[in-house]
Amino acid sequence: LAEITGFSNVFHYLFLGRCPSKAFALCLQNVEILWFYFFQVKWKGKDLFDLVCRTVGLRETWFFGLRYTVKDTYAWLKQEKRVLDQEVPKDSPIMFHFLAKFFPEKVEEELVQEITQHLFFLQVKKQILDEEIFCSPEASVLLASYAVQAKYGDYDPNFHKPGFLAQDELLPKRVLMQYQMTADMWEEKITAWYAEHRGIARDEAEMEYLKIAQDLEMYGVSYFHITQNKRDTDLLLGVDAQGLHIYSPNNKLNPNKSFPWSGIRNISYSEKEFTIKPLDKKKDVFKFYSSQLRVNKLILQLCIGNHDLFMRRRKVDSIEVQQMKAQAKEEKARKKMERQILAREKQMREEAERAKEEMERRLFQLQDEARLANEALIRSEETADLLAEKAQIAEEEAKLLAHKAAEAEQERQRLEVAAMKTKEEKRLMEQKMREAEQLAVKLVEQSERRLKEADHLKQDLTEAKDAERRAKQKLLEITKTTYPVKNYHSVSAYSTPPAPPEPADFGFEPAAARLDFKDSDMKRLSMEIERERLEYMEKSKHLQDQLKELKSEIESLKLEEQQQQQQQQQQANLYSLHSEARGYVQDPLYITHSNVCMVSLCCVHTKRKKICSLA
Numbered sequence: 001l002a003e004i005t006g007f008s009n010v011f012h013y014l015f016l017g018r019c020p021s022k023a024f025a026l027c028l029q030n031v032e033i034l035w036f037y038f039f040q041v042k043w044k045g046k047d048l049f050d051l052v053c054r055t056v057g058l059r060e061t062w063f064f065g066l067r068y069t070v071k072d073t074y075a076w077l078k079q080e081k082r083v084l085d086q087e088v089p090k091d092s093p094i095m096f097h098f099l100a101k102f103f104p105e106k107v108e109e110e111l112v113q114e115i116t117q118h119l120f121f122l123q124v125k126k127q128i129l130d131e132e133i134f135c136s137p138e139a140s141v142l143l144a145s146y147a148v149q150a151k152y153g154d155y156d157p158n159f160h161k162p163g164f165l166a167q168d169e170l171l172p173k174r175v176l177m178q179y180q181m182t183a184d185m186w187e188e189k190i191t192a193w194y195a196e197h198r199g200i201a202r203d204e205a206e207m208e209y210l211k212i213a214q215d216l217e218m219y220g221v222s223y224f225h226i227t228q229n230k231r232d233t234d235l236l237l238g239v240d241a242q243g244l245h246i247y248s249p250n251n252k253l254n255p256n257k258s259f260p261w262s263g264i265r266n267i268s269y270s271e272k273e274f275t276i277k278p279l280d281k282k283k284d285v286f287k288f289y290s291s292q293l294r295v296n297k298l299i300l301q302l303c304i305g306n307h308d309l310f311m312r313r314r315k316v317d318s319i320e321v322q323q324m325k326a327q328a329k330e331e332k333a334r335k336k337m338e339r340q341i342l343a344r345e346k347q348m349r350e351e352a353e354r355a356k357e358e359m360e361r362r363l364f365q366l367q368d369e370a371r372l373a374n375e376a377l378i379r380s381e382e383t384a385d386l387l388a389e390k391a392q393i394a395e396e397e398a399k400l401l402a403h404k405a406a407e408a409e410q411e412r413q414r415l416e417v418a419a420m421k422t423k424e425e426k427r428l429m430e431q432k433m434r435e436a437e438q439l440a441v442k443l444v445e446q447s448e449r450r451l452k453e454a455d456h457l458k459q460d461l462t463e464a465k466d467a468e469r470r471a472k473q474k475l476l477e478i479t480k481t482t483y484p485v486k487n488y489h490s491v492s493a494y495s496t497p498p499a500p501p502e503p504a505d506f507g508f509e510p511a512a513a514r515l516d517f518k519d520s521d522m523k524r525l526s527m528e529i530e531r532e533r534l535e536y537m538e539k540s541k542h543l544q545d546q547l548k549e550l551k552s553e554i555e556s557l558k559l560e561e562q563q564q565q566q567q568q569q570q571q572a573n574l575y576s577l578h579s580e581a582r583g584y585v586q587d588p589l590y591i592t593h594s595n596v597c598m599v600s601l602c603c604v605h606t607k608r609k610k611i612c613s614l615a
Contacts (some may be wrong), residue, residue: 036093041082041084042082043082043083044079044080044081044082044083045066045077045078045079045080045081045082045083045086046079046080048066048077048083048096049061049065049066049077049079052066052098056098056115056119057115058113058115058116058119059112059113059324060111060112060113060116060324062102062309063100063101063102063103063104063116063120064098064099064100064101064119065077065099065101066096066097066098067096067097067099067101068088068089068094068095068096068097069089069095070087070088070089070294073292073294073295073298074298075087075294075297075298076101076298076301077096087294099123100119100120100123101302101305102220102241102302102305102306102309103120103214103219103220103240103241104214104241104309105241105242105313106214107120107207107210107211107214108207108211110313111207111210112321112324112325112328113324113328114203114328114331117203117206117207117210118203118206120210121150121206121209121210124209124210124213124219125143125147125209128140128143128172128213128216129169129170129171129172130172131172131173131174132218133213133216133218133219134216134217134218134252134253135172135175135213135216137175137178137179139212139216140171140172140175141171141186141189141190141193142193142212143209143212143213144170144171144190144193145190145191145193145194145196145197146197146205146206146208146209146212147170147205147209148165148168148170148190148191148194149194149197149200149202149205150202150205150206150209151168152164153202154197154198154199155191155194155195155197155198160191162184162187162188163184163187165187165190165191166183166187170186170190171186199343201335201339203335217252217253217254218252218253219240220240220241221238221239221240221245221252222238222239222240222302223236223237223238223247223252224236224237224238224239224290224295224298224299225237225249225290225291226274226288226289226290227288227289227290228287228288228289229289234249235247235248235249235256235288236248236249236252237288237299238252238255239299239302239303239306240306241306241309241310242258242260242261242310243258243259243260243261243262243263243264244258244259244264244276244303245257245258245259246258246286257286259276259278259286261306261307261310261311262279262310263278263279263280264276264277264278264279264307265277265278265279267300267303268300269296269297269299269300271293271296272289272290272291272292272293272296273287273288273289273296274287274288274289274290274296274299274300275287411571412571412572415568415571419564419568422561422564426557426561429554429557433550433554436547436550437547440543440544440547443539443540443543444540447536447540450532450533450536451533454529454533457525457526457529458526461525461526
């Protein structure tokens with residue numbers, strides 16, 4: 001704009017609403033771009049078309065043209081005539097559409113420039129979405145996946161979240177209405193195909209889109225309403241890169257009759273009549289009628305252009321096309337290399353990012369581990385201090401337990417010695433008890449023997465008394481004859497008779513003396529025997545009491561000994577548990593049992609001494 005019309009002219013039109021002198025405003029629209037131009041009144045169609053091509057950077061100009069609307073139909077701007085001399089609208093600005101006028105037979109061979117591919121891709125995609133080109137639902141989903149690949153690049157699940165295609169128009173409305181599926185379901189299907197196109201560049205994705213689209217039945221076909229005869233039988237004429245086709249009005253997919261460019265000898269029109277002459281003269285000439293003359297002109301213009309391209313494809317490429325293809329090849333090779341470098345760099349970047357993420361993750365992990373290790377260190381230090389305190393306490397407890405163990409060992413040894421002494425004392429006590437029992441038996445036997453002897457002595461005493469009585473009676477009888485009665489009374493008054501006369505007279509004096517001596521001895525003997533008997537009875541009774549007391553004490557000692565054995569057993573069990581366990585020990589219980597054992601032993605020892613002293 002600045003080179004041709006100047007910036008001030010654009011400023012005048014956009015802000016002041018008027019055109020500069022000797023210029024005309026033009027509004028040019030592409031599928032996705034809208035341009036404003038000012039062209040001179042004397043400009044031809046070629047001048048305007050070249051301006052647009054230079055603006056876009058297009059060199060393959062033979063596929064494109066400027067289309068404008070005339071009443072109820074459209075027409076293409078002719079390049080050899082001035083713009084204003086043609087049937088363009090005289091409104092300001094004039095609206096033109098920059099579109100593909102002719103379509104290639106094979107897009108991968110004929111489309112050289114990337115901008116050419118992109119323009120075809122945009123136009124074909126719009127025609128499919130506007131349902132100008134019929135496309136099946138399966139092919140629509142596949143084409144939509146390539147369109148998404150061309151727009152968004154490789155699929156990244158971290159970036160392309162569900163719903164990222166909500167604002168994009170990717171499928172024809174007919175396809176959306178044909179199936180009862182939600183937008184999310186369609187997006188899921190498209191994304192499934194889209195994920196498989198990873199690594200495909202934008203131009204490659206657009207080319208794949210065009211490869212699929214060129215196989216569609218309505219691709220590149222321009223349709224016109226015609227009638228074959230005066231009776232107005234409605235038909236459709238299709239013009240494309242292959243030739244001319246006749247369709248039924250309700251079927252644009254399968255032609256009823258086709259005229260390839262290689263089989264057409266001549267095409268002409270006269271007013272509304274249009275004539276197609278086949279190359280084979282045997283075939284009939286096909287004539288049809290259009291509604292307007294300008295339609296016939298448009299059909300003829302499209303036929304001439306498509307036929308020229310058809311013949312051009314079957315010739316050697318011109319130097320310009322060869323240069324373009326060489327440049328395009330070099331450009332593709334350069335871009336391929338750039339893409340490879342970019343892919344390597346992208347891969348390296350991704351690897352670096354993954355390594356960075358891994359390092360960051362590792363750093364976070366190490367930080368967490370360091371934090372945990374620090375916390376563990378603090379806990380371990382606290383635990384170490386606590387364990388040190390516990391170790392100190394355990395050491396003190398160990399010392400205390402060792403001391404208590406030593407005391408328990410000493411106590412055990414003392415108890416063993418005391419038990420041995422107790423056993424010895426028990427043995428001595430039993431021996432003394434047996435000796436006491438034997439002594440008691442001997443004393444009983446001796447008492448019985450003494451009783452027997454006392455009975456014999458009493459019998460002897462009785463016999464002696466009887467003998468004394470007989471002697472006294474004999475003496476009395478003798479004395480009655482010798483002495484008077486008064487002397488006899490004097491004798492009976494006194495215990496001893498008076499002095500008898502001389503024995504020489506009677507011969508009885510020695511016997512009386514012996515009787516007197518025997519009487520006094522018997523009395524004394526009987527008194528001693530009675531005294532000894534009484535003493536023996538007392539001693540025997542005292543001995544019986546002592547024996548009973550001794551038996552009761554022996555029984556009590558046996559019971560205490562049994563209790564002592566039980567306490568010793570308990571003491572041994574407590575000692576074994578105390579020596580094996582490394583825990584806490586109930587010291588008061590141990591001391592209590594020890595004190596009880598000590599008291600019990602002292603009591604036993606005291607009683608045994610008492611019994612020994614009694615024995």
